[in-house]
Amino acid sequence: MAKWGEGDPRWIVEERPDATNVNNWHWTEKNATPWSKERLTQLFLDFKIVQSDIECVVNKVEECNGEATVNNRKGKLIFFYDWELKLKWSGRLLKNSKLSHNGKLTIPNLSEENNLEDVEITVTIDESNDESETLKQFMYNVGRDQIRKQLGVYIKELKEEYSKNLILPKKDANSSESTPAQAKDINNAKNAAQRAAAQIPTAAISSSNNNVTSKPVGCKLDVRSLTMTEEFQCNANDLYNALTKPEMVTAFTRAPAKVDAVRGGEFVLYGGNVHGKFEELVPEKKIQQSWRLKNWASGHYSNVIIELEETSSSTKMTLHQTGIPASEYTGMKENWHRYYWISIKQIFGFGTTFPLGPS
Template identity: 65%
Template sequence: MAKWGEGDPRWIVEERPDATNVNNWHWTEKNATNWSKERLTQLLSGIKIKKDQFECDIYKVDECFGEATVNNRKGKLIVFYEWRLVLIWTGIILDSDSELDHKGKITIPNLSEENDIDEIEITISIDESNDESETLKEFMYNVGRDVVRKKLALYIKELKEEYSKNLILPLKGEVNADGSPKVKQPASSAATETNLLNSINAVKVSDSPKSDVGCKLDVKSLTMTVEFNCTANDLYNTLTRDNMIALFSGAPAKVDATRGGAFWIYGGNIYGQFEELIPEKRIKQTWRLKNWPSGYFSEVTMDLEQNRCSTQLKLTQTGIPASEFDGMHANWHRYYWQSIIRKFGFGSTLADIL
């Protein structure tokens, strides 16, 4: 952990050619959502696919919902993107007597870094089914999907190249021949996409908060007890599985629920690592908000106790910066407990707050 007032070398700006983000220690982020929407629309519109007697045209992006960000943490590039896309296509069979123009959709329900490009689900549908349209649908399935995959691969490549520029900055001495700083390039596509959690695991905590190093930080502790109408197993899974956290938070989440494993939730606004995990009993974490002083973590312990018809959760958080205490108190309710209730219908009763 960075030591307060002791001249931690990560904070010595003179060691950097540009005197910013020392040793790439701070979490930096670029929002690529708007650029992505424009680029995906450009790449996936006006595509002509012709082979033998078949001629198809992907002429419109009908739906484009999602987000994309590129993050740097400790010199590690973390690329996140998640999109749902619906494309409109038309096609004809050139030697057909009818020369009908058939219309259908291409649906990509989950374009994300979780899947390799050849694993991304792409479905083909046709508006009106007949012999000709089904033949065209088969052509688009066998040929058209490969064309779409190449366009998606180009988007991913450009996203990483465009938004990694100046995000991971050079260390001292890493300069080009002309004196300008060298900029690290992102890892290969496969490595970046398949090892995202490994990158997040680089966010390690070497020490719990201490009051005897450097300048003293005024901290407070928070305790609250909440009762949920569910089993301890359901509540434990809700708090340790990334897909369930993403559901109740409405934001990207990456979670390695093992001792020493990292978690990265609410799109990176909260992150840390697991110190202790006892299924249905206890979750202990080093935990921080993105905007806290660099390297500073609090400790969060959630103890679960299942009763006859409900599960009681006791939260204890120590080492909260005093200036953040009131907001922390409110945000546990708003962004955790109330969100869980709304999404999963567990219901709750606030038993005690200290």
């Protein structure tokens, strides 16, 4: 091991208490995962979003999966964080109603690779009705921006907190005889923290105050609800399998299909034009999905509930779909009929064969 004053100074261990990472040349790393989980939990504990006659509250972080680290290499700070969050929220209309409605927010891609405005936030509700759909649209149009601001607070604080002491001053940098170059090194940690924090756009940062009053963002999406019934000449188990088994879904859609029929599992049909998640599954009885078309507004999902009732000679299927963009309503009704019910009857022999087309 070389002594101070000999050899390449980048690799010398100085006579100093820590005796490590001289001139900040070596890779050093801090684990920011525990701190991040605690901070994200704090930022979304009883976080209020209020506007005129609507009040919504992010009650807590239900799931927080991922990691965060901060590294120093050659005096440069490198931040890695990758999180998937699930938040529980509730809301109510302040006028003419005392009912509270619950839902979830899913954030699958909070990472240094994505800008805050590109972070996906999915809004769902537990039970669909006129009031809850209004709250859902509020969280979509207004709430998501406030959530992104809280995420911006986390990123800013991560970069400030974990810049400290990662870039170390050189030998004698604190002495009165330090050179201008050494004096510059003393400020490296402070400057690095400031530079890192400056990477977060000012508009993306809000106070960590849990009470937020927002101005209108975007426009309200006009949505419709659809209910339709269909009778199938089969038992409930066969129809349930046709809607949940990958090989059977592939058969009636006539295209490769991804179907993971478990709670939270994803489905992707018709080349990605239809996709979503299973929210609830009751074999032979009920299928509930967060469902969307590819061309809908980013992050907007409808709620689909398919209920099956077996009779002595057939199975009655009732579909109830809420949150359909008004411009898609007519086409939606026709497409369920054409590409689901008629196709299922033709492929599996569950009913009289009809010509492909709306009724």
